[in-house]
Amino acid sequence: MYVACSKVTTAAVLFIIAKKFIPTTAPDPKDDIAIELKRLETVKLKPKFYEQRLPCTTMKIISNNVQSLNAHVTHITNDQVYMTSDIILLSETWTTENQQFDIPGFTEIARVNITELTSSRAYGAMCLVNDKLNQSTTFKKIQLLNTSNEGSISIAGFTSPTLPVLSVYISPKFKLDDALPIIESCISNNKRIILAGDFNVDFNIESSARTKLLQLLDIYNMHTAMPDDMKSTTNNGTFIDNVFTNFTVQEGGRYISFTSYHDPLYITF
Numbered sequence: 001m002y003v004a005c006s007k008v009t010t011a012a013v014l015f016i017i018a019k020k021f022i023p024t025t026a027p028d029p030k031d032d033i034a035i036e037l038k039r040l041e042t043v044k045l046k047p048k049f050y051e052q053r054l055p056c057t058t059m060k061i062i063s064n065n066v067q068s069l070n071a072h073v074t075h076i077t078n079d080q081v082y083m084t085s086d087i088i089l090l091s092e093t094w095t096t097e098n099q100q101f102d103i104p105g106f107t108e109i110a111r112v113n114i115t116e117l118t119s120s121r122a123y124g125a126m127c128l129v130n131d132k133l134n135q136s137t138t139f140k141k142i143q144l145l146n147t148s149n150e151g152s153i154s155i156a157g158f159t160s161p162t163l164p165v166l167s168v169y170i171s172p173k174f175k176l177d178d179a180l181p182i183i184e185s186c187i188s189n190n191k192r193i194i195l196a197g198d199f200n201v202d203f204n205i206e207s208s209a210r211t212k213l214l215q216l217l218d219i220y221n222m223h224t225a226m227p228d229d230m231k232s233t234t235n236n237g238t239f240i241d242n243v244f245t246n247f248t249v250q251e252g253g254r255y256i257s258f259t260s261y262h263d264p265l266y267i268t269f
Contacts, residue, residue: 049255052081052266058250063089063167063196063243064257064264069126070094073101075259081266082257086130089167091154091197093124107134110141110156125156125167125197142166146182153179155186164190168197176201176209180216187220195222196243198262204231204239217244225252225267233263243267 008014027034052060062085066072069090076082088106095101095113106128114121129139139158146153151174157166166186170179187193195217201209203224217223222244233241233254241262243252249269257264 049081052084052255055084058268059087060085060266060268061087061089061165061194061196061243062255062264062266063091063241064259065091065169065198065241065262067092067122067260067262068094069101069124070099072259073103075257077103079257079259081255081264085266086133087165088126088128089157089165089196090126090128091124091167091169092122093126093169094121095124095126103128105131107131109134109139109158110143112143112145112154112156115145115147123152123154123169123171125154125169127157127165127167129158137161142186144182144186146178148174148178150174153182155182157186159190163192163194165194166196168195168199170198170200172200174200176212180212184216187217187222190220190246192245192247193220193222194243194245194267196265198241200240202238202240203242221246225249226265227253230254233265235261241265245269 005014062082066076076088082088083105088103093111095111097113101108108126109129110127112123112125114124129137137160139160142155142157142159142164144153144155151171153171153174154169155166157164164186168183170176183195187195199213201207201213203210223246225243225245230253231237231239233239243265245267247269249267252267253265255264255266
């Protein structure tokens with residue numbers, strides 16, 4: 001029967017030709033197959049990110065350099081880790097003003113689009129908030145875009161009575177010395193804040209850019225929420241994405257989704 005049906009795509013046109021069809025009987029509870037099936041029920045595999053797919057009793061934020069939201073929006077909407085989050089922060093979105101995105105259960109709070117004044121499409125940022133949170137909180141949007149001949153910095157997010165949240169993308173050739181004052185203008189004078197995104201600074205490698213960025217964040221008591229043993233956020237082993245907070249989170253880490261070249265990062269608090 002297995003061989004006969006191996007190439008069949010539907011049972012709609014199948015018939016059993018026999019004078020008397022005798023269906024297979026269930027195995028005896030003492031049979032080896034019955035014992036093995038019962039044993040397998042006790043050792044089910046548990047996916048590594050199983051808990052992240054469940055509705056969270058605490059606040060959960062996920063941040064990802066999506067490398068074109070238009071190309072990967074279905075990857076997000078079909079992924080329960082994203083869809084059970086309270087806030088989704090996206091960077092390098094490549095979005096244009098006339099594009100609309102339907103992410104069920106979420107409201108777009110802030111968004112930085114690419115403009116006709118720039119030759120590169122590889123920038124942009126977006127902040128989306130779960131509707132259950134959106135109904136109980138007042139948000140003031142933040143949308144900043146600063147461009148030069150060499151690159152840009154995009155920041156999209158919000159301030160609220162309890163917590164400012166920002167998604168940032170710094171393009172590889174944008175001067176960090178120009179980006180730092182813009183970042184500082186967003187993080188100063190806040191009791192609690194979350195800054196997440198792609199900084200295009202490798203946090204694994206000692207460099208003047210890494211030192212300058214971390215020194216600025218340290219002034220405002222902001223530190224990475226990622227675990228100490230995390231060494232990479234991209235497919236080629238670089239650690240250029242990060243999530244910074246000035247308070248202690250319950251959990252932080254990297255989620256493997258294959259949405260883009262970058263791994264999503266998450267925190268719960």
